[in-house]
Amino acid sequence: MQALRDRIASRALGPGDRMPSVRRFAAQMNVSPSTVVEAYDRLTAEGMIRSRPGSGFYVTNTHLPPMKVAGMGPPRARNVDPFWVSRQSLDARPGTLQPGCGWLPEDWMPQDALRKGLRALAKSDAALLTNYASARGSETLRRCLLGRFAEDHLSPTPGQLMLTASASQAMDLICRLLLRPGDTVLVDDPGYFNFHALLRTHQVRIVSIPYTHDGPDLTAFQSALSGAPRLYITNSALHNPTGATLSPQVAHRLLSLTAQTDLTIVEDDTFADLEPDPSPRLAVLDGLNRVLRIGGFSKTLSASVRCGYIAGRADWIEALVDLQVATSFGGPSPVATELLAQVLTGGSYRKHIAELHRRLARARKTAITRLAPLGITPWVLPQGGFYLWCRFPEGTDTGQVAQRAMEAAVMLAPGNVFSPSQTAASFMRFNVTQMDAPRVYDVLAAAMR
């Protein structure tokens, strides 16, 4: 029952989905069919599933899974799945160390520039402080983004750009526009776990493409094209979680392979500013024709000031703007976008980024040195950013390590959370900026034992 509840709670099984057959599930769980029949009967009595004679059991949509209610804290007793990582990191209790989280510590962020921006905002027009934004989002920030795109030799028209409430919401809007249940979507394996969680809510078929040191594996990619995938979702600069860099050859060949197909590519550029030397981008090679670029400001500026963007074909952007109006009555807060524009265009942002690059290079080196004695080694040496994708000694189950470490208030990001094919059990993603405390290494060592 718990295994089934977890699948429903994590949306691996959504309302209307057919439950696994009694025989298959019994084999899978290594229990007798009568045990499964009893579990199904009880779940039926609870209203969670419903039997359709001659057809099997289906998840109902009138009753939702009675999940453990968390009160003010994070839900602890759940599977180590994508939601586990998100919720454990967002809802961490004070004092928890977070080498598994996806952001910089607050003292790495440009807080002086943010404070200066807030003081300036306090003096701005009343309209800015109280009115809705235009449907595409504040013009100031859009102009600033167009300027930054121009440095990449990309020159979209104003009609090709919109702001969103966050980079995640940018991805969600695109999925809502382009995907229908049952569509096939290609993702990197390993890849950003929240993309997988998002795709599950869209009830699409996820096909995972192994990620190599140079980008997605093109042999696997080419053979996946026979399934007529609708989308490929990736992030190119400093791939999450591996930190690998797309090579120009892979970028060009990937676009050539897909030229005659209906495939649309969403390239998440969230980590762009963390990259000291710009690497190839699919959006740039393609000129924003079949590639949509999305991004945000959470990694280098502020995750508290929520904002993302989408750049792509003008007709798609126009439809996405309508969709954002229908679902959120607009995008990011004008107060937020004004604050971001002020920091981005202020003189100190470039200095902040240059300093970040230096600090990150040092932090990557330090973490590698301190992980080595535990037999934990990086799979690739990233060219920038704060992630290290590390291999653990043969036979380690990093999911178990993460659960034990959580008991000692150290939040880790185990490999399989990033792997739809569940082939990364001996890997883990580390955030080198959250690993100063010796306790991180002590708890890791103990959890591995």
Place this chain on the structure above:
Amino acid sequence: MQALRDRIASRALGPGDRMPSVRRFAAQMNVSPSTVVEAYDRLTAEGMIRSRPGSGFYVTNTHLPPMKVAGMGPPRARNVDPFWVSRQSLDARPGTLQPGCGWLPEDWMPQDALRKGLRALAKSDAALLTNYASARGSETLRRCLLGRFAEDHLSPTPGQLMLTASASQAMDLICRLLLRPGDTVLVDDPGYFNFHALLRTHQVRIVSIPYTHDGPDLTAFQSALSGAPRLYITNSALHNPTGATLSPQVAHRLLSLTAQTDLTIVEDDTFADLEPDPSPRLAVLDGLNRVLRIGGFSKTLSASVRCGYIAGRADWIEALVDLQVATSFGGPSPVATELLAQVLTGGSYRKHIAELHRRLARARKTAITRLAPLGITPWVLPQGGFYLWCRFPEGTDTGQVAQRAMEAAVMLAPGNVFSPSQTAASFMRFNVTQMDAPRVYDVLAAAMR
């Protein structure tokens, strides 16, 4: 072709939907079948629809409608549909008067309190300025909301409340959790147009319930229950667009009628603070069991500082939190929620609200007096708020009036935009706070002629 394009653009026909049959559409448009065949052929050549032999034509999902690209301005050449009102009001060119919009002018909003809040924020902890919020949203604002609920004799546990990026997004998250394509949803007619736009993106069947001076028509409501609707969406305090007030009798009978059904009710409380004397609330009578309360701060505090909330059953809230993490990686900006909490708990907010009530009562009276000579009369006298739902002289098509007024830079909200049954062509919603300028009345008179 244009009529079909418009239907696709407005999502009346979504990807995968079957196009009307040639014969039926020809009859409807009063053209010959061969004209329709030619239009379908051209749309097929454009990739917008696809023929399935023996089955008809279907909207494709690989090609999206080539909508007019708006550049930096609003799209003008589209049907007067819910999106027309949203986009015309959000993207109004400078100098446009907006009696059709859904917000107060900036000089009615508490700008001094907002400026004070921003200055305080500039001095706050770095963590607040740079980190993600907890998954349920900032504790300060949630505590403040729980306090306000207590005044309504509602005492949800902390696990029954979450913050969202906006009230609209609150509704969207609920729809994503509870609805599946093809489900039936009851809405008020007239009712808030963006709910209808939202429901269309969820591909559900909308059944409209006439709204009376006391709330939804219970005879229609009861007979609609035979269709096993999944949701009823309404707003009780100062109903949008009518400004009518739910009576205690209707509230109680509605909840009794639905007690034995699977129906969930979403009650939008967005206009609560605009109501001088509290009226009955379904959420309060029901105790947040089958009723979900949503709301926001855009109408009385700031629409620039985006934030909404959902209160309801704890297990639903828990699932909604996961859904918001998957789709937006969290809710509102912590900077935004802190600012809202400061204004709400500051001494000046209650004074601001009391003053608003006085000004609104005067503005309603003035607008009624100035509309009377045009033969435009309120359908009900609202107990508060800024909306007047008005009847025009017999035979007026307010959609046409709105289009003509738009040419003279006056943005209006014609009745049928609020009416899924399209039975409100002689009504219009006015925002009495946006009607000071004599030009509003001059343009109205000219457009009516």
